[in-house]
Amino acid sequence: MIQEGLPSLQAVGMAGVQFDAAKFNWLGAMASTDETLTIWTAAGIATLDDARRKDVVTGATARGSITYTFPALVNELLGTRFKLVTGYSGGNEINLAMERGEVEARNNTWSSWKATRPVWLRDRKISVILQSGPRPADLDAPLFADLAANADDRNLIEFVLSGCALGRPLATTPDVPADRVAALRAAFDRTVKDPEFLAEAKSLNFDVDPLRGLDMQNTVAHILATPADVVRRAKHLLE
Numbered sequence: 001m002i003q004e005g006l007p008s009l010q011a012v013g014m015a016g017v018q019f020d021a022a023k024f025n026w027l028g029a030m031a032s033t034d035e036t037l038t039i040w041t042a043a044g045i046a047t048l049d050d051a052r053r054k055d056v057v058t059g060a061t062a063r064g065s066i067t068y069t070f071p072a073l074v075n076e077l078l079g080t081r082f083k084l085v086t087g088y089s090g091g092n093e094i095n096l097a098m099e100r101g102e103v104e105a106r107n108n109t110w111s112s113w114k115a116t117r118p119v120w121l122r123d124r125k126i127s128v129i130l131q132s133g134p135r136p137a138d139l140d141a142p143l144f145a146d147l148a149a150n151a152d153d154r155n156l157i158e159f160v161l162s163g164c165a166l167g168r169p170l171a172t173t174p175d176v177p178a179d180r181v182a183a184l185r186a187a188f189d190r191t192v193k194d195p196e197f198l199a200e201a202k203s204l205n206f207d208v209d210p211l212r213g214l215d216m217q218n219t220v221a222h223i224l225a226t227p228a229d230v231v232r233r234a235k236h237l238l239e
Contacts, residue, residue, distance in 0.1 A: 002171045004033070004163030005066065005238075007223040011159075012235045014064075022224055023174035025181040026216035028188040029167030030201070031209040034110040034133035035070055036141065037082075038126050043104035048129055048142065051080040051105075058082040059094035059103035066163065067094065069237050070107040073160050074130065074144065076237075077153050091116075098126075110139050114205045132157065133164035136207070155230045160237055162223045167211055185213040 007021040060067040071082040132144040148154040192210040
């Protein structure tokens with residue numbers, strides 16, 4: 001499994017990148033992801049307008065991570081006041097910080113909330129005020145791209161959050177023979193249709209809406225072909 005943001009990091013010339021994502025053999029993903037901005041309900045912030053009127057302490061791991069990049073981009077484009085606190089080791093630690101009242105908000109995927117904190121959703125301890133990615137049937141929150149002021153901003157959102165289109169991707173190295181890549185892709189396609197696999201995924205609240213390897217290959221090529229002006233605008237957010 002490969003980090004879904006690698007193609008965009010390559011596109012901005014991230015220091016230390018020594019790979020070409022276009023040469024990876026992308027095999028598939030269980031589903032695309034829907035990134036969300038989620039608020040601890042007791043914080044009393046119910047809408048984006050609320051987040052424009054007052055500071056919202058927001059947990060993140062580090063600059064360049066999606067937990068930082070998503071709310072930072074929302075601040076930049078929509079005038080919100082998410083105050084980012086970095087240094088958390090991961091999502092579980094940020095969740096604990098929300099419970100303790102240290103932070104009031106965080107980025108997370110909708111699928112992760114359903115799989116890891118279904119009780120929070122059931123008891124309305126958290127609420128999603130913004131989402132980015134293909135709109136899921138069971139989430140009704142404003143789409144980030146719909147709120148963009150112009151086409152340039154929409155292109156920036158698409159690029160910065162391009163990992164949504166790759167989900168949790170599976171890939172293998174560039175030098176794998178073509179017949180083996182085809183076999184791996186076929187095995188993935190069979191797995192995500194297998195009744196036992198689907199039953200287990202359902203029991204764990206995991207979404208299965210498969211992305212095919214060939215389609216992902218095209219998506220990566222599209223990300224790497226992002227116009228230079230969009231890449232320049234995104235660079236400070238991804239580094």
